Amino acid sequence: MKEADAIKLFVGQIPRNLEEKDLKPIFEQFGKIYELTVIKDKYTGMHKGCAFLTYCARESALKAQSALHEQKTLPGMNRPIQVKPADSEGRGVGLSEDRKLFVGMLGKQQSDEDVRRLFEPFGSIDECTVLRGPDGTSKGCAFVKFQGHAEAQAAINSLHGSRTMPGASSSLVVKFADTEKERGLRRMQQVASQLGIFSPMTLNFPAYNAYTQAVNAQLVQQQALVAQSAYLSPVATVAAVQMQQMAALNANGIIATPITPITPSSGVNGYSSLPAPTNGQQATEALYTNGIHPYQAQSPVAALDPLQQAYAGMQHYTGWSAYPAAYGLVGQPFPQQPTMVAQQHQQPQQQQQREGPEGCNIFIYHLPQEFSDSEMLQMFLPFGNVISAKVFVDRATNQSKCFGFVSFDNPASAQAAIQAMNGFQIGMKRLKVQLKRPKDANRPY
DNA sequence: TACCATT
Numbered sequence: 001m002k003e004a005d006a007i008k009l010f011v012g013q014i015p016r017n018l019e020e021k022d023l024k025p026i027f028e029q030f031g032k033i034y035e036l037t038v039i040k041d042k043y044t045g046m047h048k049g050c051a052f053l054t055y056c057a058r059e060s061a062l063k064a065q066s067a068l069h070e071q072k073t074l075p076g077m078n079r080p081i082q083v084k085p086a087d088s089e090g091r092g093v094g095l096s097e098d099r100k101l102f103v104g105m106l107g108k109q110q111s112d113e114d115v116r117r118l119f120e121p122f123g124s125i126d127e128c129t130v131l132r133g134p135d136g137t138s139k140g141c142a143f144v145k146f147q148g149h150a151e152a153q154a155a156i157n158s159l160h161g162s163r164t165m166p167g168a169s170s171s172l173v174v175k176f177a178d179t180e181k182e183r184g185l186r187r188m189q190q191v192a193s194q195l196g197i198f199s200p201m202t203l204n205f206p207a208y209n210a211y212t213q214a215v216n217a218q219l220v221q222q223q224a225l226v227a228q229s230a231y232l233s234p235v236a237t238v239a240a241v242q243m244q245q246m247a248a249l250n251a252n253g254i255i256a257t258p259i260t261p262i263t264p265s266s267g268v269n270g271y272s273s274l275p276a277p278t279n280g281q282q283a284t285e286a287l288y289t290n291g292i293h294p295y296q297a298q299s300p301v302a303a304l305d306p307l308q309q310a311y312a313g314m315q316h317y318t319g320w321s322a323y324p325a326a327y328g329l330v331g332q333p334f335p336q337q338p339t340m341v342a343q344q345h346q347q348p349q350q351q352q353q354r355e356g357p358e359g360c361n362i363f364i365y366h367l368p369q370e371f372s373d374s375e376m377l378q379m380f381l382p383f384g385n386v387i388s389a390k391v392f393v394d395r396a397t398n399q400s401k402c403f404g405f406v407s408f409d410n411p412a413s414a415q416a417a418i419q420a421m422n423g424f425q426i427g428m429k430r431l432k433v434q435l436k437r438p439k440d441a442n443r444p445y
Numbered sequence: 446t447a448c449c450a451t452t
Binding site: 011012013039049050051088169 | 446447448449450451452
């Protein structure tokens with residue numbers, strides 16, 4: 001079926017709305033395709049914007065690479081498509097991890113070529129890309145991949161901090177790019193800052209002892225929940241913990257006050273009788289000062305996958321663990337254990353825009369710009385079985401329109417989600433969460 | 446002060 005020396009290609013810069021069937025015509029003009037797979041998130045099934053492509057013939061792969069790589073830009077993308085042998089094909093060349101550099105503090109006007117010239121003296125460059133925003137302006141940083149680790153290290157040694165580029169606010173940064181684990185962590189931190197939660201490392205507030213004690217007590221419960229749900233799915237676990245924390249913080253005005261008041265179920269954990277910290281930072285610091293976090297050495301989390309470990313890791317750094325106070329605090333009965341992710345684990349495919357029965361579908365507005373299907377899904381997973389989660393995207397720019405729909409398989413979940421999340425403040429905005437209007441609602445007859 | 450996308 002395929003030649004013994006066939007090459008598996010990695011294809012990058014694919015719009016997330018294109019599936020295999022859409023991509024096939026683009027690639028089959030270079031030969032018969034043996035396999036074409038869009039890369040999706042293992043747990044959520046979300047399109048990652050790239051794919052693997054194997055032609056039956058080696059020659060077809062070479063033709064496709066030379067015709068397409070960096071040559072053509074797919075609609076909605078701001079960089080040309082990437083077509084090159086997958087990392088797994090690398091013979092002799094080391095993993096990209098230890099030879100790929102992140103370069104920061106570049107001038108906004110520096111191009112790929114400018115950066116390449118700067119790094120050329122240190123060795124052969126495989127890849128050199130300035131990162132750009134949706135409007136095409138440089139983010140002032142780039143990736144530079146050398147063929148070997150030593151060359152990359154040499155570039156760091158002589159270039160890092162060596163000069164200040166025109167227009168840059170400080171001297172050139174040259175370091176190894178984040179590993180996958182670090183990227184996960186960084187994403188979590190972004191979400192954390194979206195929610196107005198800050199690193200305890202940067203703050204120095206006095207500890208809240210009573211609060212800290214209460215939180216400490218809750219940690220036991222939290223560990224139990226984590227242990228339980230770990231059997232379902234790591235993401236579901238994380239989502240559940242995260243959402244309970246968020247919802248509870250929200251309910252207590254620690255990071256936000258919902259427009260729709262949530263009545264704390266009093267006395268579930270005795271929390272309501274404790275002095276509430278006036279803001280998230282104090283809570284964070286209090287916990288951190290005592291060195292408490294829910295994922296100690298013996299925690300059941302120890303054996304979980306990298307994604308979850310990334311979350312667990314973040315708790316060390318960002319003090320996310322400072323917000324567990326919350327258990328049982330959400331007025332709304334806490335949603336049944338989410339199972340959608342676990343199911344999807346077997347069948348990650350065709351997560352189309354399914355709609356639930358009337359009363360099961362909710363409309364969410366004022367989503368953060370950077371929330372995609374995946375983030376919104378995670379946000380609502382804890383309220384029940386999610387049938388679909390769709391953020392609407394501008395077709396021209398591929399940018400979120402900041403609203404979307406989530407469908408559950410039962411009305412109670414939808415109500416729980418509305419109750420807990422309507423008015424939830426994120427940054428300067430509050431989520432609007434309400435039942436989706438039935439299709440024919442506004443039609444006269 | 447930013448980290449694209451590798452099953």
